[in-house]
Amino acid sequence: MSTHIIAIANQKGGVGKTTTAVNLAAALALKKKKVLLVDLDPQGNATTGSGINKSDIQTGVYQVLLGNCDIQAAKLFSKTGRYDVLPANRELAGAEVELVQEIARETRLKNALSAVKKDYDFVLIDCPPTLTLLTLNGLVAAKDILVPMTCEYYALEGISDLIATVRKVRQVINPKLDFIGVVRTQYSNKSLLSQEVSKQLHEHFGKKLFNTIIPRNVRLAEAPSFGQSAIHYDPKAKGSIAYLELANELLACYRNEKKGE
Numbered sequence: 001m002s003t004h005i006i007a008i009a010n011q012k013g014g015v016g017k018t019t020t021a022v023n024l025a026a027a028l029a030l031k032k033k034k035v036l037l038v039d040l041d042p043q044g045n046a047t048t049g050s051g052i053n054k055s056d057i058q059t060g061v062y063q064v065l066l067g068n069c070d071i072q073a074a075k076l077f078s079k080t081g082r083y084d085v086l087p088a089n090r091e092l093a094g095a096e097v098e099l100v101q102e103i104a105r106e107t108r109l110k111n112a113l114s115a116v117k118k119d120y121d122f123v124l125i126d127c128p129p130t131l132t133l134l135t136l137n138g139l140v141a142a143k144d145i146l147v148p149m150t151c152e153y154y155a156l157e158g159i160s161d162l163i164a165t166v167r168k169v170r171q172v173i174n175p176k177l178d179f180i181g182v183v184r185t186q187y188s189n190k191s192l193l194s195q196e197v198s199k200q201l202h203e204h205f206g207k208k209l210f211n212t213i214i215p216r217n218v219r220l221a222e223a224p225s226f227g228q229s230a231i232h233y234d235p236k237a238k239g240s241i242a243y244l245e246l247a248n249e250l251l252a253c254y255r256n257e258k259k260g261e
């Protein structure tokens with residue numbers, strides 16, 4: 001199996017990018033896949049959510065982007081999730097400014113990944129809620145984009161900016177970049193609005209919408225404070241089961257792709 005490099009992106013904040021990244025990484029690891037989770041967000045939530053203490057990080061994605069360190073040296077192992085993490089800490093916020101002056105600034109992550117991607121089945125990139133240079137590095141390094149969306153009124157608002165950015169990235173630098181799919185998150189089956197927006201997303205995205213819906217589930221919100229994915233923290237929780245299903249659906253997508261469907 002070749003390496004699937006997936007950017008988890010949506011410039012809208014709080015839609016479940018990090019929750020999806022951490023739980024999908026843990027779910028894929030549980031299915032015996034070798035996974036690298038790249039934390040491209042200066043908030044470092046994917047790092048702490050994987051059980052890694054930000055103050056323990058000597059070198060991380062910041063040093064990698066600036067070319068001061070390679071991924072092999074910077075990666076850490078999530079003992080809870082059983083996957084590798086290229087961690088972030090607050091220094092990463094400065095990378096935006098420092099990278100602007102560098103050459104090949106959009107391809108830094110892609111170049112760094114080329115040396116290690118053979119070691120992994122999946123590389124998941126947790127992007128920040130912006131469309132700036134860090135996310136651009138994610139979109140240039142990735143083959144596929146997975147977009148988490150909440151089922152609320154403004155769900156589709158702003159997605160056109162992401163689509164426009166993806167179009168530009170395709171034209172200029174990464175022609176094979178593709179949407180693997182949109183995943184509905186924080187869904188409440190008691191809410192009529194959730195149901196209505198979910199239907200709209202179905203009409204809008206058709207086959208590109210994952211069948212699996214991630215419910216609003218308190219276990220998913222609690223798990224990061226224990227440095228764990230929900231799948232590890234409470235495997236029987238509805239949210240954990242949904243992320244395991246999402247991992248199955250993702251694997252099936254790639255199997256079908258291989259068959260040329």
Ligand code: ATP
Pocket residue numbers: 012013014015016017018019020041045127128129185186187214215216217218220221222224239
């Ligand atoms: P940001 O844009 O800030 O990076 P994000 O898109 O990565 O945010 P998350 O951090 O994953 O979003 O989620 C935002 C908040 O909602 C977090 O507190 C998280 O624990 C909670 N959350 C995410 N998904 C769910 C869910 N399905 N059910 C309940 N809470 C959730």
Ligand code: MG
Pocket residue numbers: 017018019041045126127128
């Ligand atoms: Mg996040």
